[in-house]
Amino acid sequence: MPRHYCIDIGGSFVRLAVGDGQTLNQIAERPTPVGNLTDFLDGVTETVLAGGMHASDRLGISITGSIDASNGTVQAAHLPFLTEIDLAANLENALGQFFGEPMRHSIIIQNDADCFAQAEARFGAGKDRDNVFAIIIGTGIGGAQVYRNRLIRGFGGAAGEWGHGPFVQKQDPSLQGHLPQIACSCGQTGCINTVGGARGLEAIHLFHNHQTLDSRQIVDGWISGDKACRRSISSYISIVSDALAVALNITGAEIVPVGGGMSSAGKLLEALNGAVQQKVLLPRPDPLLVRGKLGEDGGLWGIYARMLAESSEP
Numbered sequence: 001m002p003r004h005y006c007i008d009i010g011g012s013f014v015r016l017a018v019g020d021g022q023t024l025n026q027i028a029e030r031p032t033p034v035g036n037l038t039d040f041l042d043g044v045t046e047t048v049l050a051g052g053m054h055a056s057d058r059l060g061i062s063i064t065g066s067i068d069a070s071n072g073t074v075q076a077a078h079l080p081f082l083t084e085i086d087l088a089a090n091l092e093n094a095l096g097q098f099f100g101e102p103m104r105h106s107i108i109i110q111n112d113a114d115c116f117a118q119a120e121a122r123f124g125a126g127k128d129r130d131n132v133f134a135i136i137i138g139t140g141i142g143g144a145q146v147y148r149n150r151l152i153r154g155f156g157g158a159a160g161e162w163g164h165g166p167f168v169q170k171q172d173p174s175l176q177g178h179l180p181q182i183a184c185s186c187g188q189t190g191c192i193n194t195v196g197g198a199r200g201l202e203a204i205h206l207f208h209n210h211q212t213l214d215s216r217q218i219v220d221g222w223i224s225g226d227k228a229c230r231r232s233i234s235s236y237i238s239i240v241s242d243a244l245a246v247a248l249n250i251t252g253a254e255i256v257p258v259g260g261g262m263s264s265a266g267k268l269l270e271a272l273n274g275a276v277q278q279k280v281l282l283p284r285p286d287p288l289l290v291r292g293k294l295g296e297d298g299g300l301w302g303i304y305a306r307m308l309a310e311s312s313e314p
């Protein structure tokens with residue numbers, strides 16, 4: 001039976017694990033080779049070969065960045081040279097040369113946010129649930145839906161991106177709930193992505209209070225009763241829960257594992273969960289928003305979950 005080799009390529013480290021269909025064991029960790037394309041391909045190839053991979057084994061890669069399914073290129077801020085090549089094809093070629101025969105299974109590549117969703121659905125907070133909508137609340141907002149351990153990709157692979165679309169409406173600035181309309185990286189203005197992550201919370205706070213604080217300071221101030229921070233968090237929870245409730249009515253998800261830096265703010269997650277439960281059509285009996293369980297291992301477990309799902313296909 002082929003073994004499942006899983007690589008997580010992050011900003012700082014490349015980590016390798018191998019799964020046998022049951023467990024997943026991490027076997028190597030090396031600094032990410034960021035110098036140039038040749039160093040990168042050599043470094044990844046050597047890591048896999050040192051881990052004992054054969055031509056008959058499967059290889060899956062989780063990577064921080066966005067993958068263009070049409071040509072296999074990867075947009076990753078820390079690895080700019082990956083925009084020039086089809087990463088899977090290049091690695092298959094390099095490994096095939098070493099093995100002296102072509103690899104028997106195609107290399108699978110998936111971004112870390114989708115991996116997080118599949119990891120939490122199969123092994124983490126969404127284990128034993130059919131319909132899981134996993135979200136990232138980090139510097140910005142992301143999300144992905146997994147149904148019965150399969151990622152819902154949708155047109156162009158963009159399903160689940162609840163952070164985009166003009167949601168923050170133009171309002172009379174004299175209204176209490178007025179929020180800034182901020183241009184988003186997607187080209188729209190007023191996306192939840194512009195107000196729902198750490199940078200968004202900071203923008204809300206600056207807008208309401210003319211004060212620059214980082215997201216952690218705003219959350220801490222809210223917990224200790226600071227009036228300005230309470231106003232910012234109130235705005236934040238109001239708008240983010242609006243969008244999330246709509247997303248949950250559409251997806252019908254049973255649970256929402258949350259990842260990203262802001263998922264560690266337990267009280268904020270609790271408050272957001274309370275607001276969402278009040279707005280969804282059918283409040284769930286158990287907490288909807290729960291912190292993801294796999295933490296920094298989400299990339300490895302997620303690509304493993306995808307390979308298991310695909311290798312069990314007829």
Ligand SMILES: [Zn+2]
Nearest residue numbers: 164184186191
């Ligand atoms: Zn957007």
